[in-house]
Amino acid sequence: xxxxxxxxxxxxxxxxxxxxxxxxxxxxxxxxxxxxxxxxxxxxxxxxxxxxxxxxxxxxxxxxxxxxxxxxxxxxxxxxxxxxxxxxxxxxxxxxxxxxxxxxxxxxxxxxxxxxxxxxxxxxxxxxxxxxxxxxxxxxxxxxxxxx
Amino acid sequence: xxxxxxxxxxxxxxxxxxxxxxxxxxxxxxxxxxxxxxxxxxxxxxxxxxxxxxxxxxxxxxxxxxxxxxxxxxxxxxxxxxxxxxxxxxxxxxxxxxxxxxxxxxxxxxxxxxxxxxxxxxxxxxxxxxxxxxxxxxxxxxxxxxxxxxxxxxxxxxxxxxxxxxxxxxxxxxxxxxxxxxxxxxxxxxxxxxxxxxxxxxxxxxxxxxxxxxxxxxxxxxxxxxxxxxxxxxxxxxxxxxxxxxxxxxxxxxxxxxxxxx
Numbered sequence: 001x002x003x004x005x006x007x008x009x010x011x012x013x014x015x016x017x018x019x020x021x022x023x024x025x026x027x028x029x030x031x032x033x034x035x036x037x038x039x040x041x042x043x044x045x046x047x048x049x050x051x052x053x054x055x056x057x058x059x060x061x062x063x064x065x066x067x068x069x070x071x072x073x074x075x076x077x078x079x080x081x082x083x084x085x086x087x088x089x090x091x092x093x094x095x096x097x098x099x100x101x102x103x104x105x106x107x108x109x110x111x112x113x114x115x116x117x118x119x120x121x122x123x124x125x126x127x128x129x130x131x132x133x134x135x136x137x138x139x140x141x142x143x144x145x146x147x148x
Numbered sequence: 149x150x151x152x153x154x155x156x157x158x159x160x161x162x163x164x165x166x167x168x169x170x171x172x173x174x175x176x177x178x179x180x181x182x183x184x185x186x187x188x189x190x191x192x193x194x195x196x197x198x199x200x201x202x203x204x205x206x207x208x209x210x211x212x213x214x215x216x217x218x219x220x221x222x223x224x225x226x227x228x229x230x231x232x233x234x235x236x237x238x239x240x241x242x243x244x245x246x247x248x249x250x251x252x253x254x255x256x257x258x259x260x261x262x263x264x265x266x267x268x269x270x271x272x273x274x275x276x277x278x279x280x281x282x283x284x285x286x287x288x289x290x291x292x293x294x295x296x297x298x299x300x301x302x303x304x305x306x307x308x309x310x311x312x313x314x315x316x317x318x319x320x321x322x323x324x325x326x327x328x329x330x331x332x333x334x335x336x337x338x339x340x341x342x343x344x345x346x347x348x349x350x351x352x353x354x355x356x357x358x359x360x361x362x363x364x365x366x367x368x369x370x371x372x373x374x375x376x377x378x379x380x381x382x383x384x385x386x387x388x389x390x391x392x393x394x395x396x397x398x399x400x401x402x403x404x405x406x407x408x409x410x
Binding site for chain 2: 002003004005006008009012013014016017047050094096097098099100102103107109112113115116117118119121129130132133137138139140141144
């Protein structure tokens with residue numbers, strides 16, 4: 001559900017960028033989205049389309065590229081992917097910590113704060129929590145096209 | 149124009165939008181652990197709220213959050229399209245990672261720690277506030293640098309105790325604040341003395357608060373005594389401001405300074 005606030009941040013950053021660079025229109029926005037975020041893409045697209053109306057990014061093409069998540073254990077050196085810890089990510093959060101959405105649905109705190117992953121996930125090989133997120137943690141604007 | 153833009157971060161922009169609805173951000177730090185930053189920050193938030201201001205309390209101590217416990221709040225969090233809602237307690241809106249992880253450890257480091265700090269600041273939907281009091285962790289790491297970097301015109305309170313060890317750590321933080329252009333509101337000395345039936349003794353040692361204040365061109369705003377009522381209140385789950393008159397008086401003076409200088 002916080003996809004709307006992420007879109008709000010993205011659109012605000014686009015407006016600042018257009019003003020700073022003297023862009024009349026932004027025509028393409030490519031966003032790299034970390035797999036760990038588990039972004040609800042349709043909701044994010046809907047929010048982006050709504051929030052860009054009337055501004056320099058109105059009608060811009062939004063291209064979303066998912067960046068696969070990868071992890072490396074600092075203790076045993078194991079590396080793994082999102083799929084290998086998906087069960088932990090989706091079932092490892094105690095129910096009393098699941099974030100409540102307005103409709104009563106529950107979502108993982110990791111959906112909002114992906115960097116909390118060492119609190120809820122352990123290395124599949126040694127069980128440790130001291131690991132790096134090598135890739136796929138957050139959202140970045142990877143490409144912009146516009147007209148001056 | 150066709151490029152991969154530098155310095156374009158949706159969370160930073162979102163944080164800017166949030167800050168536009170907050171009258172003032174007050175950073176409460178020390179550099180030293182265990183001096184009572186969470187006690188001072190939560191007490192200040194309560195005192196400002198009691199005075200009629202709309203107040204938020206943000207606990208940025210990612211590894212040892214204490215503000216939620218002091219304020220008597222727990223998870224789970226609620227989210228909506230505007231972000232994550234803080235939890236209200238005694239009129240103060242509270243956000244802390246403790247609400248997301250409970251008693252679990254948060255062993256984040258490196259880039260993850262900076263991103264987590266930024267996300268906590270940017271995704272919390274405070275709405276309109278007069279004051280956001282930020283409880284900083286010990287040291288001068290990412291959790292301190294992110295607010296210092298992104299919150300223009302933040303003002304800071306430094307919490308110390310009567311100890312040369314605390315003085316050294318607080319001094320480092322004050323140098324950082326000064327060099328980064330953070331306005332230093334003043335110094336609060338915690339565990340400053342014990343009132344033994346009229347006789348004032350300083351069991352922790354010599355006070356360096358006035359020396360620090362003079363060096364950084366600021367003032368000692370309050371001296372909070374060692375009061376057994378503070379510890380008892382914490383153990384009973386009651387905020388110490390509601391049980392210690394000495395704490396209430398001291399924090400009242402700090403709140404007065406905050407209100408007076410806005």
